[in-house]
Amino acid sequence: MRQVAAAAVVRDGRVLAARRVGPPAVAGLWEFPGGKVELGETARAAAQRELQEELRLQVEVHAELRPEVGTWWQINPGLRLRLYWATTSGEPDPTGSHDEIRWLAVDELHEVEWLPADHVIIEQIQRTGLPESGRD
Numbered sequence: 001m002r003q004v005a006a007a008a009v010v011r012d013g014r015v016l017a018a019r020r021v022g023p024p025a026v027a028g029l030w031e032f033p034g035g036k037v038e039l040g041e042t043a044r045a046a047a048q049r050e051l052q053e054e055l056r057l058q059v060e061v062h063a064e065l066r067p068e069v070g071t072w073w074q075i076n077p078g079l080r081l082r083l084y085w086a087t088t089s090g091e092p093d094p095t096g097s098h099d100e101i102r103w104l105a106v107d108e109l110h111e112v113e114w115l116p117a118d119h120v121i122i123e124q125i126q127r128t129g130l131p132e133s134g135r136d
């Protein structure tokens, strides 16, 4: 089972969404930036590393954004996603994996087309809202 780690980065009450460049099947769809956890790396550290690599964005990683049941989000039978709330004071600067970024208020999250596995996450955030401070 491979693990992906990503961050729901919050700034000024908005969440960072990033549009994927590829592969073709998912190009143009939006996601929480992140990527695969490397051997020996924690998911939390992977989320922080991927944000730096993909968006040159320094983030503070906070509480895990878990489903109502369980710890991770099952993307497909061989892949699970660990998602963390994060905060930043920086500006994203996409390095090649994404061609557009947006800061979306909770009531704007539905305005972009998310990766299929993320729909359930978006619905949960719409129900629960953003964390009080982004901190755990």
Ligand SMILES: Nc1nc2c([nH]c(=O)n2[C@H]2C[C@H](O)[C@@H](COP(=O)(O)OP(=O)(O)OP(=O)(O)O)O2)c(=O)[nH]1
Pocket: 004, 005, 006, 030, 031, 032, 033, 034, 035, 036, 037, 075, 079, 081, 115, 116, 117, 118
């Ligand atoms: N980062 C991220 N990936 C997601 C989300 N939702 C979702 O289904 N995925 C899937 C898409 C991909 O199959 C996988 C992430 O893999 P990736 O290809 O971005 O990983 P990576 O940057 O490490 O790239 P690589 O090692 O495969 O080259 O997780 C999400 O919100 N964020």
